[in-house]
Each structure stands twice: as structure tokens, then as C-alpha cells.
Amino acid sequence: MTSPTDQTGETPLLLKVLAGETTARPPVWFMRQAGRYLPEYRALRAEAPDFIAFCLNPGMAAEATLQPMRRFGFDAAIVFADILLIPRALGQDVWFETGEGPRLGALPVIGRMEELAAGAGEHLHQVGETLSRVRAELEPERALIGFAGAPWTVATYMLDGEHRTIGKGERAQARAYAYREPEKVDALLDVLVEATARYLKMQADAGAQVLKIFESWAEGLPDDLFERLVLKPHQALVARTRELGVTVPLIGFPRGSAALAERYAAECDLQAVALDTACPLEVGKRVQAIKPIQGALDPLLLLTGGEALDRRVDQLMEAWGQGPWIFNLGHGITPEVPIAHVEQVLKRIGAQ
Amino acid sequence: MTSPTDQTGETPLLLKVLAGETTARPPVWFMRQAGRYLPEYRALRAEAPDFIAFCLNPGMAAEATLQPMRRFGFDAAIVFADILLIPRALGQDVWFETGEGPRLGALPVIGRMEELAAGAGEHLHQVGETLSRVRAELEPERALIGFAGAPWTVATYMLDGEHRTIGKGERAQARAYAYREPEKVDALLDVLVEATARYLKMQADAGAQVLKIFESWAEGLPDDLFERLVLKPHQALVARTRELGVTVPLIGFPRGSAALAERYAAECDLQAVALDTACPLEVGKRVQAIKPIQGALDPLLLLTGGEALDRRVDQLMEAWGQGPWIFNLGHGITPEVPIAHVEQVLKRIGAQ
Numbered sequence: 001m002t003s004p005t006d007q008t009g010e011t012p013l014l015l016k017v018l019a020g021e022t023t024a025r026p027p028v029w030f031m032r033q034a035g036r037y038l039p040e041y042r043a044l045r046a047e048a049p050d051f052i053a054f055c056l057n058p059g060m061a062a063e064a065t066l067q068p069m070r071r072f073g074f075d076a077a078i079v080f081a082d083i084l085l086i087p088r089a090l091g092q093d094v095w096f097e098t099g100e101g102p103r104l105g106a107l108p109v110i111g112r113m114e115e116l117a118a119g120a121g122e123h124l125h126q127v128g129e130t131l132s133r134v135r136a137e138l139e140p141e142r143a144l145i146g147f148a149g150a151p152w153t154v155a156t157y158m159l160d161g162e163h164r165t166i167g168k169g170e171r172a173q174a175r176a177y178a179y180r181e182p183e184k185v186d187a188l189l190d191v192l193v194e195a196t197a198r199y200l201k202m203q204a205d206a207g208a209q210v211l212k213i214f215e216s217w218a219e220g221l222p223d224d225l226f227e228r229l230v231l232k233p234h235q236a237l238v239a240r241t242r243e244l245g246v247t248v249p250l251i252g253f254p255r256g257s258a259a260l261a262e263r264y265a266a267e268c269d270l271q272a273v274a275l276d277t278a279c280p281l282e283v284g285k286r287v288q289a290i291k292p293i294q295g296a297l298d299p300l301l302l303l304t305g306g307e308a309l310d311r312r313v314d315q316l317m318e319a320w321g322q323g324p325w326i327f328n329l330g331h332g333i334t335p336e337v338p339i340a341h342v343e344q345v346l347k348r349i350g351a352q
Numbered sequence: 353m354t355s356p357t358d359q360t361g362e363t364p365l366l367l368k369v370l371a372g373e374t375t376a377r378p379p380v381w382f383m384r385q386a387g388r389y390l391p392e393y394r395a396l397r398a399e400a401p402d403f404i405a406f407c408l409n410p411g412m413a414a415e416a417t418l419q420p421m422r423r424f425g426f427d428a429a430i431v432f433a434d435i436l437l438i439p440r441a442l443g444q445d446v447w448f449e450t451g452e453g454p455r456l457g458a459l460p461v462i463g464r465m466e467e468l469a470a471g472a473g474e475h476l477h478q479v480g481e482t483l484s485r486v487r488a489e490l491e492p493e494r495a496l497i498g499f500a501g502a503p504w505t506v507a508t509y510m511l512d513g514e515h516r517t518i519g520k521g522e523r524a525q526a527r528a529y530a531y532r533e534p535e536k537v538d539a540l541l542d543v544l545v546e547a548t549a550r551y552l553k554m555q556a557d558a559g560a561q562v563l564k565i566f567e568s569w570a571e572g573l574p575d576d577l578f579e580r581l582v583l584k585p586h587q588a589l590v591a592r593t594r595e596l597g598v599t600v601p602l603i604g605f606p607r608g609s610a611a612l613a614e615r616y617a618a619e620c621d622l623q624a625v626a627l628d629t630a631c632p633l634e635v636g637k638r639v640q641a642i643k644p645i646q647g648a649l650d651p652l653l654l655l656t657g658g659e660a661l662d663r664r665v666d667q668l669m670e671a672w673g674q675g676p677w678i679f680n681l682g683h684g685i686t687p688e689v690p691i692a693h694v695e696q697v698l699k700r701i702g703a704q
Contacts, residue, residue: 179658222650259630259635278611
């Protein structure tokens with residue numbers, strides 16, 4: 001791994017930006033860049049129908065990680081894995097049913113999860129093997145990203161395993177639970193902080209040069225809950241990760257909370273904040289004054305393409321191109337996205 | 353109707369706040385205060401299984417409107433109706449299937465909808481009759497609110513009738529459509545502005561003292577789309593409503609766009625801005641410096657109750673009670689809400 005201060009020309013653009021540098025063009029990668037919109041991914045996935053087994057097969061997961069790198073030459077690869085590997089490491093059953101979202105078994109007792117948390121990294125060693133394999137094949141100027149789901153987001157799924165009857169959808173259920181049984185939810189978040197820090201440490205040791213924390217369900221939270229369920233656990237996770245000796249830059253992604261993005265950037269000691277589709281350009285600029293940002297093209301524009309796509313890419317370049325910025329989507333690529341539209345974006349920003 | 357400047361003591365609190373006054377306690381009403389959490393509502397609804405027929409039956413709709421007023425003495429009644437009455441007035445079929453959301457037929461051609469738009473008020477005269485009946489029974493110190501769905505929100509449903517195959521959910525479909533066929537979507541929004549202005553005018557003539565514009569799907573829009581699909585149509589709707597002679601105060605509710613709420617408040621010439629559950633208290637204060645606000649208790653707290661509910665009510669009082677503020681939820685009441693929790697809130701704010 002080359003360091004951000006390396007001047008040989010091989011320092012990945014992504015690491016330069018994460019060190020606070022403004023680059024001539026933004027480094028670019030896309031959330032879910034390895035995925036169903038790629039025919040080669042669909043072919044690979046067909047060989048391993050079980051999704052968890054696919055994620056935990058280092059050969060297949062490394063191949064999935066590398067496919068979009070070969071095709072598009074993105075500036076970063078992100079390890080192919082799933083945020084629901086952590087519940088498995090904590091003893092909760094996780095499975096996927098075709099055409100539906102993930103399903104989880106009953107929540108293990110807190111004491112048992114506490115015992116398992118320290119071993120989360122070892123338990124998920126296959127993800128480390130995937131990272132090592134990818135790093136061995138990746139050009140030095142491409143960065144390798146590891147990731148984990150943030151504690152609250154993972155908790156929403158874990159709690160859903162037990163509580164299927166309150167309100168609409170697992171987020172509402174988990175939020176109601178956070179109000180109803182605060183001690184239990186806070187204890188679960190503590191366990192998740194520990195397990196996630198260990199998991200991230202293992203990924204950094206295996207070759208991840210950047211770590212991203214995905215808070216997919218920061219959306220819709222009142223500010224008191226945002227503070228309790230997102231901000232504090234992220235602060236604890238960053239602190240614990242550093243305590244374990246991790247030195248690589250961290251990106252936080254509190255999706256759906258643009259009105260709190262500046263506060264998050266100011267109060268959370270990570271290196272960059274990823275913004276989502278609905279983050280106004282002006283808010284992004286204010287966050288960028290605090291630390292590097294990542295985002296935030298609407299993935300639906302990638303679906304529809306045309307002049308509207310070019311126009312929005314130009315707006316983003318105009319608004320955020322004068323500061324440290326990683327070009328990305330505001331949400332993951334959808335399976336229907338035409339490959340030509342991905343190429344259109346890369347050309348437009350001068351990355352291809 | 354008493355005017356906001358009337359000093360007889362019968363001026364509804366709600367109208368005082370909408371005139372910019374800070375009241376000793378905030379007026380309070382709840383979104384979906386007439387609804388399934390009330391046993392008397394469930395009994396009434398059982399008499400008319402078809403939801404549209406129920407909305408268009410002035411006797412039943414007036415009764416539904418008045419039920420929560422009798423039980424709780426809220427400071428305002430909101431006419432029982434549905435945002436999907438407008439598509440019907442424009443010639444599009446709308447029906448409800450049990451256990452599912454609304455269904456809409458194919459979108460009529462723009463020219464035909466343009467012809468029908470001017471008659472939207474007359475077409476929906478039953479809603480006016482409901483308002484008249486409610487006003488006749490309501491104490492003078494209670495305000496009566498009329499409402500309509502905002503153009504973009506109504507458009508998302510109307511467009512969904514045709515486009516069921518793109519991405520997830522009708523919002524993503526409609527947003528993709530807004531990118532793909534901007535002229536058609538913009539023309540639809542123009543039609544909706546005209547029809548909605550006529551509908552609101554009819555409601556004001558029938559006795560509505562306040563009109564609320566519900567933009568339920570402002571959520572998740574990038575700022576360029578927010579400007580095009582929300583801000584501009586709201587500005588046009590306010591202007592057209594005034595042009596038609598409507599003088600009552602207007603409340604706008606751009607749900608899910610807290611990061612753009614200040615901009616909305618500053619650039620949209622309506623009298624108050626309703627905030628949703630995820631609007632941070634600090635953002636609410638900044639909006640309140642521009643104009644009166646409404647909101648924004650998490651309806652899930654109303655579900656779970658307890659000390660957490662009291663604590664959040666106190667936080668809202670502390671943050672927003674020193675300026676013009678209408679106490680409300682950040683989203684509608686869910687059917688499972690216990691009546692005792694509604695009473696708990698009303699007592700806590702001194703309204704019962």
C-alpha cells in the first residue's frame with residue numbers, strides 16, 4: 001500500500017482526497033458497482049445461488065469485486081460482502097429468500113453476543129481472504145475499500161427478527177423498540193460497536209486501505225434518536241477502531257440525514273462524510289468545509305441517462321469540484337442500469 | 353368565521369399563530385386525527401366499505417371529521433377527504449383494494465385533463481358540503497382546515513398508473529419518469545396546479561379557514577428536482593390560489609426535506625411550514641425565524657407512550673414554544689395508537 005503522502009504518482013486518488021487534497025478530477029467509484037447490472041456478475045452469481053455462501057467464498061467474492069474494476073477502471077474497489085454478516089458472527093441466523101429481503105432468526109441474548117463480539121473478525125476471516133486476493137490483483141493506483149454496516153442499521157435488521165407486528169417495515173419496528181426498550185437497544189448497539197470495530201480491524205489487516213461505515217437507516221430519525229442511535233455509536237465505533245490500532249481513513253455514510261450532515265461531520269472524528277441523493281449541493285459545500293465529502297449522483301439518473309445525466313454531473317462538478325470530493329452515487333446502482341450510462345458518467349468526469 | 357385580529361377571545365388559536373402570534377400554549381391538532389385508532393371511526397367506516405364513496409358522502413365525512421373533536425377537543429378539525437380525489441376530477445380512475453394502497457387507471461391525455469381542471473372544485477362539491485356541515489357544528493374557537501395533495505405528490509400516483517415496471521415503488525418510478533419525459537411531467541404539474549387551486553378555492557368558499565398543501569413525497573429528491581417538482585409548483589399554486597380570490601392562510605408540508613425547509617420557507621409565499629419527524633429542532637428554529645411552523649412529534653412515540661413521550665413533548669415545547677408554532681405530529685397517527693397516549697400529549701401541553 002502506498003501512503004497518501006507518497007509522491008511517486010501511484011498513490012490512489014481516493015487516498016489523496018481522504019487526506020484532504022483537492023484533485024484535478026474527483027476519484028470515482030459507485031455503490032453496488034459489483035452487482036446485477038453487470039452480465040458477468042449475473043453469470044457468476046448463478047453458480048452460487050445462496051447469497052451468504054457467495055459472500056463467504058473468497059474466490060467468488062474477489063471475482064465479483066474485481067469485475068467492475070476490469071470493465072470500468074474505477075478508482076476504488078469495494079470488497080463484495082454484506083452488512084448482515086455481523087449478525088451471523090453474533091450467533092443470529094440470517095438467510096435470504098428469493099424475491100424478498102433478508103430474514104433473521106430470533107435475537108440471541110445480549111450476554112451471548114457480548115462473548116462472541118471479540119471474535120467477529122476471526123469469524124468472518126473469509127472477508128479478509130477476499131480482500132487479500134483483490135489487493136494482489138489490483139493496480140497500485142486503485143484503492144481497496146472495506147466496509148461494515150453501522151450499528152443502528154444492523155440493529156434494525158436484528159431487532160426485526162423478533163418484532164414483526166409493530167407499524168410498517170422494519171425501520172418503524174426497530175424505532176418503536178428503541179423507544180420502548182431503550183436499555184436493551186443501547187446494549188445491542190454497544191455489542192455491535194465492539195463486533196464491528198473488530199471486523200473493521202480484521203479488514204484493515206487484510207489489506208483494506210479505506211473503511212466505510214454504512215448507516216443505511218439514518219433516514220427519518222428525529223434528532224434525539226439520531227444522536228442516540230447514529231452519532232454516539234459512530235463516535236464509539238471510530239474510537240474503538242482506532243484503539244484497536246486501525247490507522248486507515250474512515251468514511252461515514254449517514255444516509256437520509258442531510259439536515260444533520262454538518263453536525264455529523266463536525267462531531268464524528270472520521271475522515272470523510274458520504275452524502276446521499278437528497279443532500280442539497282449547498283449542504284454538501286458546507287460539509288466539505290469541515291472534511292472531504294463523497295457523493296451523490298441520483299442512481300435513477302444513471303438509469304435514465306441522456307442529457308439530464310450529463311447536466312447533473314456538471315452541476316456536481318461545479319458545486320463540489322473545488323474541494324476534496326469523491327464522486328459516487330447517492331445510493332446503490334439499480335439492476336436495470338445500462339452499462340453505457342456508467343461509461344457516460346466516467347467520460348464526463350474525465351475518468352475514462 | 354372570526355378573523356385573526358378579532359379580540360373577542362373566540363379567535364381560534366390556530367389562526368392567531370398563522371398570523372404570526374406566539375400563543376401561551378401552541379394550538380394542537382394531529383395529522384390523521386380522524387382515523388382507525390378511534391373505535392367510533394372504525395364503526396362508521398364499516399357502514400361504507402368503499403373508501404372513495406365514504407370521502408364523498410358529506411354526512412359520513414363530516415361525522416368522521418368531528419369525531420376526534422368531540423373526544424379530544426383539538427384546536428382544529430381537518431376535513432375528512434383524500435388527496436386522490438383530484439385525479440378523479442381529472443378523469444383518471446382511482447380505487448382502493450383492501451389491504452393495499454390506492455390503484456389508478458391509465459393517465460388521461462393532457463388536453464383532456466386541461467379541459468377538466470377548471471371544473472375540479474365543482475366536481476368535488478361534496479367536500480365543500482362536508483366543510484359546511486362541520487363548520488355549522490364546530491365551536492367558533494376551533495379552526496377548520498381544508499387540504500389538497502401537492503402537485504408532485506399527486507403526480508407520483510397518477511404516473512404510477514402507467515409505469516409499474518421501473519425501479520422500486522411509485523416514487524422511484526415517477527422520479528425516473530420526471531427525468532425521462534420532463535415535458536410531459538411538467539405539463540401534468542401545470543394541470544395539477546390549476547385543478548388544485550380551484551379545489552382549494554371551493555374549500556375556502558365552503559368554510560375552510562386554513563388550507564394545507566400535503567407534499568408527502570418531497571422525500572428523497574435531489575435539490576434540482578426539489579426545485580422543479582416541489583418549490584416551483586408550490587409557488588405557482590399559491591399564486592394561482594390568491595389570484596382566484598382565496599385569502600385564508602396556507603400551510604405547506606414538504607415532507608422529508610428538512611435540509612431544504614429554510615429555503616422552502618423563504619421562497620414560498622405561504623403562511624406556515626409544516627415540519628416532519630426528521631426535522632432537527634435547530635432547523636425548525638431557523639425556519640420559525642422566517643415564518644410560523646407546525647410539527648413534529650414522532651408518531652411512533654405516540655404509539656409507545658411512557659416517559660419518552662413526555663420528554664420529547666417537553667423538548668419540542670422548549671425548542672419551539674417561544675415562537676409561532678402549531679403542535680402536530682411529523683406524520684399521521686398510526687391505527688395502533690392508544691387513545692390514552694393522545695390524551696397524555698394534550699395534558700402535557702396544557703390543551704386538556
